[in-house]
Amino acid sequence: MENVKVTLPDGSVKEYEPGTTVKDVAYSIGSGLGRDAIAGIVNGQEVDASYSIEEDIELSIITIDSDDALEIIRHTTSHVMAQAVKRLYDNVQVAIGPAIDDGFYYDFNLDETFNEESLAEIEAEMQKIIDEDIEIERKILPRAEAIELMKERNEKYKLELIEELEDEMISLYYQGDFVDLCRGPHLPSTGYIKAFKLLNVAGAYWRGDENNEMLQRIYGTAFASEKDLEKYLTRIEEAKKRDHRKIGKELDLFSMQEEGRGFPFFHPKGMALRNELVDFWKEEHRKDGYEEIKTPIILDESLWHQSGHWDHYKDNMYFTEIDGETHAVKPMNCPGGILVYKDSMHSYRELPIKMAELGLVHRHEMSGALHGLMRVRSFTQDDAHIYCLPEQIEDELSGVIKLVDKIYSAFGFKYNVELSTKPEKAMGADELWDKATDALRSAIEKNELDYEVNEGDGAFYGPKIDFHLEDSLGRTWQCGTIQLDFQMPERFDLTYIGQDGDEHRPVMIHRAIYGSIERFIGILIEHFAGAFPTWLAPVQVEVIPVSDDQIDYALKVKEALKKESIRVEVDSRSEQVGYKIRDAQVKQVPYMLIVGGREEEAGTVSVRERREGDLGTSKIEDFKARILQEIAKKEINTEDSLK
Structure with a gap:
């Protein structure tokens, strides 16, 4: 041979x-x-x-030390965890256990509830399995044999999965006394696992369906070395301190109420932050030639059939009946924006037409998936839709990329780019998808951006560019998106009158930059740990009188600053000055102005900055000029995000 x-x-x-x-x-x-x-x-x-x-x-x-190895290490560790759980609990049923970003999980059906002690016992048993250095072997069995094996082992969840597979040959992994349904690959043996940690337990419905039984999900992580694991665990601890739900409560920014689960309530200080984001967004869009529109939250069912959302998205939508007809609460703004375009005839001379909308959308999320501002049931998308000529596509895509960069730079964010291609369930012909994908790729490369291709993760109506922000802890968050769409103009019969006097089809670009204002605020809270740059801070200045005798003067200082739209408060409580200063620093107020008898007599203030401390005495006008310049420039102290 x-x-x-x-x-x-x-x-x-x-x-x-x-x-x-x-x-x-x-x-x-x-x-x-x-x-x-x-x-x-x-x-x-x-x-x-x-x-x-x-x-x-x-x-x-x-x-073992390559980036490609991490997913394999983690997937194998999830199998080791399942094997350990089966060794410790006779009556447990194992479900699924994939590798995920930053770790892995496995779902179990067990009458006994896992707790901290359980995790410690499971970790100890896992270490025994690792020390045994058990060989991991892949076997391909005929479908009937695999089904019989899982029946013998009383693995009902594995049976259900096998029965749904169309494959005649089934991939299984043998690990000593443990057998799992899996495509692999896996480590050669359990001894290759060097560093792991079980993190927490959560509830999870079987296959993510709330109509199915609730399982217990154990989350963990694994790395190629103890050093990398320790680094990650340190980051996790820092992330807990920065949890936007905790800081949001401490700074009185927002709350989540039982009466509206998944629907955030913004408090006055949270609205101050939110309004700064909105004002900044509106100003930059005005400069870039966008016109703002507003469309209804509830629209007739027929519109969602026409747009394709009914077939692809109805399980995530809310419905109501009006005048005997079904209406939907919008999960996306696009169809409403399209109706605005269709309301009048357009000439090629008008294009590109850029319509921007801060639109409130609602999506049904399972209660177990809700997470503060990061995963909610109602949120404001900073949408915009560009209707353009085919020959304008590349310039318009480049224009959006530049706007995205400008806005993210104002917050000091680095970002990376992904090109997401046609998903399994999609509308339209392959040639249109190829044309759209090539246009997006060309725009990315023209702007000299590094990017990765994310196969099959496009929207159902078109490919997209996704922007992933990197925060101060090195975590990434998908926020901005640009989607090129040849499908919606067809489905809605969008037209413009060309130079030849005939009707032609415009190209539609969907794009968002914040993505969701609520989620973006959550990201900012954790990125800055609540220590927002001065231009964003809900309270920019705290005036602290040394005694009650200076309260009137403190109020005069407040009014002088307030006239310039500086967000300022006076701490008039009968507390020691040191206590008030510490409290303002805990609340992450950028500037504290201490006013005593000498300051009142001289018409000055004693300035403290939350990080640098005492900056000395200043005339009110001089301090006002300083802070206004800082706000206007949207200055960012990178040290704040690392504290």
């Missing part, structure tokens, strides 16, 4: 006997690589290190 040829990433070609494994290839290159090899990428597909090479292939080796 002829040898098989293996092409490596550097272009070199090696020959091996058929049946040689990925691990064997790694050892043939070097003993160190062989020891570190945990999996491979064969013709673009991840495989186990034990994968048998039977034909000519292209091969990359995945080593």
Whole structure:
């Protein structure tokens, strides 16, 4: 039998006997690589290190310390956790256990409730399994055999999953006394796991359906080294301190009430922050040629059929009946904006037409998915829709990219870019999707942005560019999006009169920058840990009188600043000055103005900055000029986000 040829990433070609494994290839290159090899990428597909090479292939080796290894490490660790739980609890049923961002989870059906002690016991059992260095082996069984095996093992959830698979051959992973349904790949053995931690327990419906039974979900994480794990756990602790729900309550920004679960209540200080974001957004959009519109929250059912949302989104929508006809509370602003465009005829001379809307939308989220401002049932999307000529597409996409950069830069955010392509369920012909995807790719590359392709994650009506913000803890948040849409103009018969006097179809660009104002506020709270830059701070100045004798003077200082629209408060409580200063610093007020007898007599204020401390005495007019300049420039002290 002829040898098989293996092409490596550097272009070199090696020959091996058929049946040689990925691990064997790694050892043939070097003993160190062989020891570190945990999996491979064969013709673009991840495989186990034990994968048998039977034909000519292209091969990359995945080593334990590479970025590609993390998901494999975590997925294997989730299997180890499930094995440990089955060893400790006789009557447990295991469900699913994937790797996720930053870790993994596994769902269990168990009468006993997991707690902190349970997690410690499970961790100890996991360590035993790791120390045993159990070989992990993939077996492909005929469908009937796999079903019989899971029946024997009384794994009802695995049975349900197998029965829904169309495959005639089923992929299973054997790990000592534990067998799991999985496509893999996995580590060669449990001993490759070096650093893991179980984090918490939560409830989760089987398959995410609230009509199914509630399971217990154990979350954990794993890394290639203890150092990386410790770094992550430190970040998690810092994230807990920065939790926007905790800080939001401490700073009196917003609340979530039982009477409206998933519907946030913004308090006066929260509205001050929100209004700054809105005013900034409106000003930048006016400069960029957008006109603002407002469309209804409730619209007739027929509109949602026409837009395609009914077929693709109805499970996430709220409905009501008006005059005997079904109406929907809008989950998106696009169809309403389209009706505004359709309300009059348009000439090619008018295009591009840019319509922006801060539109309140409602989406049904399961109660278990709700999370402060990050996951809510009603939120304000900063939508805009651009109707343009085909030859204007690239310029308009570039214009949006530049606007996104300008707005994110005002908050000091770095970001990365993803190009998301056609999903499995989508409207329209492939050629239109290809045309739209190529246009987005061209705009990204023209603006010299690094990007990754996220296959199959586009909107149902078009591909998109997604912007992922990086916060001060290194976490990423998907916020902005640009979607190029040839489908909606067709479905709604949108037209413009061309230079030739005939009707033509415009191209539609959907885009958002904040994404959701509520979620963006949550991100800002955690990014700055509540220490907002002065231009955003709900209270920008706290005037602190030394004694009751200076309260009148403090109020005069307040009025002088308030006339300039500076957000200022007076702490007139009968407390010691030191206590008031500490309290203002806890509330993250950027500036404190201390006024005593000397300041009143001289018409000055003693200025303290929340980080730098005492800045000395200043005339009121001089301080006013200083803070107004800082606000106008939207200055950001990067140290604030790291405190």
